[in-house]
Amino acid sequence: MMIGVSDSTFFSALWQGAETIIILLAVVIASALLIWLERRLLGLWQDRYGPNRVGPFGLLQVVADMIKIFFKEDWIPPFADKAVFIIAPAVIMLTTLLTFAVVPFTETIDVVNLNIGLLFVLAMSSLGVYAVILGGWSSDNKYAMLGGLRTAAQMISYEVFMGLALLGVVMLAGSFNLHTIVESQAGLWNVLTQFPSFVIFLIAGCAEIHRAPFDLPEAEQELTAGFHTEYSGMKFGMFFVGEYAGIVLISSLITVLFFGGWLGPVLPGIVWFLIKTMFFIIFFVLLRAATFRPRYDQLMSFGWKVLLPIALANIALTAAAVVATS
Amino acid sequence: MLSVLRTIWMVLLHSFRKRDTVLYPEVKPYLPPRYRGRIVLTRDPDGAERCVACNLCSVACPVDCISVIKGEDETGRWYPDTFQINFSRCIYCGFCEEACPTYAIQLTPDFEMGEFDRQKMVYEKSDLTISGVGKRPGYNYYRVAGMAVGGKDKGEAVSESEPVDIKTLLP
Amino acid sequence: MQVVFFIAALTAIAATVRVITCANAVHALLYLILSLIAIAVDFYVLGAPFSATLEVIVYAGAIMVLFVFVVMMLSINDQTVKTERQWLKPSIWIGPGLMSIVLLVVLAFAIATGNSSAELSSTPLSAHAIGANLFGPYVLVVELTAFILLAGLVVAAHLGRPQPDSARHDAERGKIDVQNR
Numbered sequence: 277m278m279i280g281v282s283d284s285t286f287f288s289a290l291w292q293g294a295e296t297i298i299i300l301l302a303v304v305i306a307s308a309l310l311i312w313l314e315r316r317l318l319g320l321w322q323d324r325y326g327p328n329r330v331g332p333f334g335l336l337q338v339v340a341d342m343i344k345i346f347f348k349e350d351w352i353p354p355f356a357d358k359a360v361f362i363i364a365p366a367v368i369m370l371t372t373l374l375t376f377a378v379v380p381f382t383e384t385i386d387v388v389n390l391n392i393g394l395l396f397v398l399a400m401s402s403l404g405v406y407a408v409i410l411g412g413w414s415s416d417n418k419y420a421m422l423g424g425l426r427t428a429a430q431m432i433s434y435e436v437f438m439g440l441a442l443l444g445v446v447m448l449a450g451s452f453n454l455h456t457i458v459e460s461q462a463g464l465w466n467v468l469t470q471f472p473s474f475v476i477f478l479i480a481g482c483a484e485i486h487r488a489p490f491d492l493p494e495a496e497q498e499l500t501a502g503f504h505t506e507y508s509g510m511k512f513g514m515f516f517v518g519e520y521a522g523i524v525l526i527s528s529l530i531t532v533l534f535f536g537g538w539l540g541p542v543l544p545g546i547v548w549f550l551i552k553t554m555f556f557i558i559f560f561v562l563l564r565a566a567t568f569r570p571r572y573d574q575l576m577s578f579g580w581k582v583l584l585p586i587a588l589a590n591i592a593l594t595a596a597a598v599v600a601t602s
Numbered sequence: 603m604l605s606v607l608r609t610i611w612m613v614l615l616h617s618f619r620k621r622d623t624v625l626y627p628e629v630k631p632y633l634p635p636r637y638r639g640r641i642v643l644t645r646d647p648d649g650a651e652r653c654v655a656c657n658l659c660s661v662a663c664p665v666d667c668i669s670v671i672k673g674e675d676e677t678g679r680w681y682p683d684t685f686q687i688n689f690s691r692c693i694y695c696g697f698c699e700e701a702c703p704t705y706a707i708q709l710t711p712d713f714e715m716g717e718f719d720r721q722k723m724v725y726e727k728s729d730l731t732i733s734g735v736g737k738r739p740g741y742n743y744y745r746v747a748g749m750a751v752g753g754k755d756k757g758e759a760v761s762e763s764e765p766v767d768i769k770t771l772l773p
Numbered sequence: 774m775q776v777v778f779f780i781a782a783l784t785a786i787a788a789t790v791r792v793i794t795c796a797n798a799v800h801a802l803l804y805l806i807l808s809l810i811a812i813a814v815d816f817y818v819l820g821a822p823f824s825a826t827l828e829v830i831v832y833a834g835a836i837m838v839l840f841v842f843v844v845m846m847l848s849i850n851d852q853t854v855k856t857e858r859q860w861l862k863p864s865i866w867i868g869p870g871l872m873s874i875v876l877l878v879v880l881a882f883a884i885a886t887g888n889s890s891a892e893l894s895s896t897p898l899s900a901h902a903i904g905a906n907l908f909g910p911y912v913l914v915v916e917l918t919a920f921i922l923l924a925g926l927v928v929a930a931h932l933g934r935p936q937p938d939s940a941r942h943d944a945e946r947g948k949i950d951v952q953n954r
Contacts, residue, residue, distance in 0.1 A: 321616045324623045360799065392900065395826035402834025406806070409838065413799065413845045421845070428842045432835055439830075452900055566613035567606060 296377075296387045303376050307520040308338045314520075314561045321565040342513075350509035353415065360414035365511045368407035368518035372525055375400040379528050380454050382538040382545035393454040394446060397529065398439055401484055404522075405431045408486070408493055411515070412503035423502025426572060427486065427493040433579045434483035434490075440587035441473035441480065444594040445533050458537035467534040472590045474534045476583050481530065483575075485522030487560060489567035492575060527556035635737065637711035638694045641687055643727065644708055644736035651731065652706035652743060655682040659698035659707050667691035668698060679744075679751045685727040690720055704743040708736040778818045785811035793866075796857040798844045802837060809833040820897045 312327060312335060319326025327334035352361055378393040380386040390396055405428065412424020446452060448469060449460035457466075467474045483490040494502030504515045531537055531552040538545030570578065624631060633639070646652050655672040673683035698707050717723055735741070750756045757764040788808035795801040809832045816825035847853075907915050 319621075319623075321613050323616060323619050323621050325621055325625070357797075357799070360803070363803075390822075391897070392822045392826050395823070395830065395900075399826045399829035399834060402830050402838075403810075405834065405838050406841070409841055409845070410799075410803075413841070424845065425842065428838055428845075432838055435835070450901075562610060562614060566610040 292387075295385070299376065299381070299385070299387055300373055303373065303521060303524060304517065307517050307524055308342070309335075310520040310523060310557065311341070311516070312338050313557070314564070317558065317561045318565050321562065345510055345513045348509040350511065353417075353506050355416045356506060357414040357416065360410050361506075362511070364407050364411035364414060365507065365514035365518070366407075367410070368404055369514050369521070371400045371404040371407070372518055372521040375525055376521075376528075378454055379525070379532060380458060380537060381528075381549050383455070385546060386455075389455055390453070392452045394442060394452045394457070394533075397454075398435070398442075401438070402431075402435055404484075405435075407515075407518070408503045411507065412493075415503070415506035417506050419499045419501070420503050420505045423493040423495075423499050423505070427503060430483055430486070430490065430492060430575065433576060434480040437476050437579060437583040437587050438480035438484060440584070440591060441476035442533065443591050444470045444473040447591075447594050447598050454532055454537075458532055458539065461536040462539060465534065465536045470534065470590070470594070472586050474530070476587050476590075477530065477533065479583065480579075481526035482560065482563065483579075485519060485526055487519070487523065488564035489569050490575065491569060492572055495569060523557055523560050524553070527553045527560065530556050633711035633713075635711060638696045638709040640689075640710050640712040640715055641692070641694075641698065641725075641730065642708055642710055642736065643685060643706055643731045644738070645731070645733060646742040646744075647735055647740055648742065649733070651681055652704045653682050653685065654680045654704055654706070654743070655685075656680070656703060658701040658703065662697040662701035664695060664697060665691045665693055677751060682727060685730060686724055687730060688724045689715060690723040705736070705738040705741055708738075710736075778815055781811045781814035781818065784808075785815065794861065796854045796861065798847070798853075798857070799841065802841050802844060805840075806833050806837050809837065822897050823900045823903050824898075 315337075316326040316328075316334065318324075327337040330336040330340050352358055375397050377387040378390045378396050380389070408427040408431070409424045412420040412422075412427065415421070445457060445466050448466065449457040451457065451460075479490075486493045492502075493499075494504065499505070504512055507515060528549070531549060535552050537552075538549045540548035540551075543551075644652055653670075655670050657670050657672070660666075660668040660670050667688040669684070669686045669688075671683040673681050675681060694709065696709050699709050702708075715723075744751055744754060745760050746762075748756060748759055748762055785808045788804045788811060791804040792801045792808065795804060809828060813825040813828040813833070816822075816828060
């Protein structure tokens, strides 16, 4: 026990630490299970089964994959920039998990209640770009390099629309605090009042975690595997799990920002949160199953010529509405 | 944009379709009798070996996976001393079956022959020989062939006429 | 909190020194990003969370990405690293270094003697207050910044515009004329 700190503060600090670890572990395990879920769901929609052999419903497939990936040779190419090559996969896990620190799962379950929560989310997602860019650059491989270049342009552009889409939500709630934003939706979910920004956030979020249909940085058909072509072993595993953690993150952010987070009748808050988040996770998988990859210039012009004007118009309208009603 | 939404909806409807995958070890696929799988050596209806060690299969084999060494019993009938097929090389083309004059070598509808040790993929004669007649019931090469062997003289085979006596002028 | 501040400040200084002394351009940029993040931590500790996150979003997250983007396309190999190292001779850095030390001494003297009111405040500056200030007393500055950005946007659009057909045609014809002569 620390000197000058009473028992109760010490235990609350301990509880806070334990809660943090539990939440982070839950997120990582959920992301790993998401690999299984995605494969099963893709199987379902492509009239196949997907992994169903290891354990009940193939649930232990993840464990098998983990064991395999841990024992794989961790090869660093001799021509790579070694330090940067090692840092890159750590960055994506770090930024994604740090973002979960501000996500309010329920009124009480969260890591930290930050008054600039939403800005923190944007800051971390903007730092996440480095993982991909540096991974691509340090591999010293033309496919990885092209993947890195594509990511740089794609993620910076779509971050703009993401931020602009969120401004409407911030205006309605009058705060960057995610708790306040959820509580401001007690009467009416933001998805109804802010439908355009919901759609923009969905698309930009998808581009931000470079999932299909916006997976140009890792387009298998043209760039072998894009930025992580040279990665193997657990470093590749971190990129892989980082991507799925990104899906969980974007889904939970959509839930928090547009679908009233933990708010809902009868059931406890955490259940509502999980139901809503799960819905969007499944939607992202469906999106991957059903959509095609656009050409790169189409991607950029769609962002700057369609999403940007809509986002700006939405901000103007929301501002006018807020001023008119206040 | 509308077509994208329509695609998403149609893919979602696939949740209720029948799955096309066959769950293999539990559900075995139907293989027709003429499927080209594991190679066997058959016997004739009397229970004797059909193979006469003519080496035609070995010659026909495009990957040279069959190795036969000829033996001969006291009646002059040829039989294979050793008959090896290296299944790690075999491409299951069925040329050996076509080349075989005695219908001894045949391909069967069985493909489950995975091994961990590559050496185990080399099948010896004892592994290859089965006790049945395979796809050719009732066929016995020496009954229909005009060769004198094992107590059967020339002209004694089924629907074979007496050999022509070339030393006489009588019809 | 003061400990956090000084740790972050020292990190920022060390990282910035490495930005200058690092021979590999991409590594130097990574140190610069680190320095920016350390400064963001300092902002946060000083009670300006809004500026801290903007520092990360705008500087570390957007501008530095473009820097890395450009440097990535220059092929950096052992040769360039070697040339870079040759440039870092004492005769090059000793002048600016001495001048910086003089400035540092002056700054340290000023902080030591003057009664600086820059204490660590415990009341964070809210985004609301910043917005009210920007669009209240400083609205002119904001508008001027907007003008500069607009000018930049127009220039970028001008430079990046697609070549008109006639101009390209002229250029091609000129080439043919030269060849004919």
